[in-house]
Amino acid sequence: MKRTSRDIRTANRYEVLRQIIAESPTSRQELAAATGLSLATIATLVGELLDLRMITEVGFEDSAGGRPRGLVAVNAPGGALIGVDIAETYVHAELFDLALGVLARAEEEMRPEESRPEQVVAHVAAAVGALLARAGVEAARVLGVGVSVPGQVDRDTGIVEYAANWDWHDVPLRALLAEHIARPVYLDNPLRACTVAELWFGAARGRQDCVVVNLGTGVGAGLALGGGLYRGVSNSAGEWGHTTLVLDGRPCHCGNHGCVETYVGAPGIMRNLRELSPRSALLHPEDQTATIDALGRAVAAGDPVATAVVRDTARYLGAGIADLINLLNPEVVVLSSWVAVRLGERLLGEVREAVARHALRRPLAATEIVLSPIPTDPVSLGAATFALEGALRSAGRHHQEAGHPRTGSAER
Numbered sequence: 001m002k003r004t005s006r007d008i009r010t011a012n013r014y015e016v017l018r019q020i021i022a023e024s025p026t027s028r029q030e031l032a033a034a035t036g037l038s039l040a041t042i043a044t045l046v047g048e049l050l051d052l053r054m055i056t057e058v059g060f061e062d063s064a065g066g067r068p069r070g071l072v073a074v075n076a077p078g079g080a081l082i083g084v085d086i087a088e089t090y091v092h093a094e095l096f097d098l099a100l101g102v103l104a105r106a107e108e109e110m111r112p113e114e115s116r117p118e119q120v121v122a123h124v125a126a127a128v129g130a131l132l133a134r135a136g137v138e139a140a141r142v143l144g145v146g147v148s149v150p151g152q153v154d155r156d157t158g159i160v161e162y163a164a165n166w167d168w169h170d171v172p173l174r175a176l177l178a179e180h181i182a183r184p185v186y187l188d189n190p191l192r193a194c195t196v197a198e199l200w201f202g203a204a205r206g207r208q209d210c211v212v213v214n215l216g217t218g219v220g221a222g223l224a225l226g227g228g229l230y231r232g233v234s235n236s237a238g239e240w241g242h243t244t245l246v247l248d249g250r251p252c253h254c255g256n257h258g259c260v261e262t263y264v265g266a267p268g269i270m271r272n273l274r275e276l277s278p279r280s281a282l283l284h285p286e287d288q289t290a291t292i293d294a295l296g297r298a299v300a301a302g303d304p305v306a307t308a309v310v311r312d313t314a315r316y317l318g319a320g321i322a323d324l325i326n327l328l329n330p331e332v333v334v335l336s337s338w339v340a341v342r343l344g345e346r347l348l349g350e351v352r353e354a355v356a357r358h359a360l361r362r363p364l365a366a367t368e369i370v371l372s373p374i375p376t377d378p379v380s381l382g383a384a385t386f387a388l389e390g391a392l393r394s395a396g397r398h399h400q401e402a403g404h405p406r407t408g409s410a411e412r
Helices: 005-023 028-035 039-051 117-135 173-178 190-201 266-276 288-300 304-328 338-358 361-365 378-401
Strands: 055-061 069-074 080-086 090-097 102-109 142-148 152-154 159-163 168-171 185-188 210-215 219-225 228-230 332-336 368-371
Touching: 005 028, 005 039, 005 069, 005 190, 005 378, 028 039, 028 069, 039 055, 039 069, 080 117, 080 190, 080 378, 090 117, 090 378, 102 117, 117 142, 117 173, 142 173, 142 190, 142 378, 159 173, 173 185, 185 378, 190 210, 190 219, 190 228, 190 332, 190 378, 210 304, 210 338, 219 304, 266 288, 266 304, 288 304, 288 338, 304 332, 304 338, 304 361, 332 338, 338 368
Parallel strands: 080 142, 142 185, 210 332, 332 368
Antiparallel strands: 055 069, 080 090, 090 102, 152 159, 159 168, 210 219, 219 228
């Protein structure tokens, strides 16, 4: 789909704010050098962000032989954002300032039988209410609520078209959430959330082509190509967890057999453990989180069973990631989400070895494979970033409609 001048302007606005958040305080000249945009374009976009009170002037710095340069910084207390990570076993919500610093956290446990849409919505509403109460923030200060939900999401209509693990079909989740949450809601899935978090704050910042492998109960690959999020024609790109890894292999929720997810998602890792050591004390049959936690601790302590399970899991994961590297030739592959965090460096080392056995030498030589460096929940952070992008998009539109166009082009 051809990008309009408004699309380009919005993307440039994101890029400038992203750089200001990362490098506050910074000058217009430094922004131009970092983004590749002209100084005139930077002046226009900085003016818009100042008008929107997303950033603020914070003084001057001396320049070599010239006039002092004005500095700008993100206006952290100028608003608040909420990011919600809905997973199969929990709802995790975080409240952020405009610099995406965490102000409060709340979590709701979800039992397997609590998967009906109205039950999930009730947990989200409770978590959002708890956040605002803990931080003492009025709802009116919240610019938006980003919500990540596992499955195939139509972000324009707010409908979850399909969520395999819950057997959801065409659930109007945004409309259901709007009955409980009075702020704008921006809906997408964890693949996109993790990828946006990495683009703004993590290992993909400043990179053009990257893959973010999301390892949780479900599995997927968020894609950023050409410096921006790649969604595909129906916002379904990245369903790598449902590509076939083993012909006639394990049954998957999606109806197929041998999907990547059935070998490297949390339930798949539990099965790997069960097949290797059916009576292992590491196995908590009804609790994914407890099992992966136990594996993480045991592999760090050198336990042979845990080491074998992680190596076996990495063997499957490495083959799947090698396919992504051969297909997409990315600069970086990021291992993200809670399973990657808990299995950590040991999983990363085993995956790198496994990938090296399967990937073509030339694309592999150009690709880094790293753990996500984001210290908070990347899905909540990415969901909050959807809300920030939505607020920027909406505010920019209102800004122009109100008759405040600034001089200068906002295109590259």
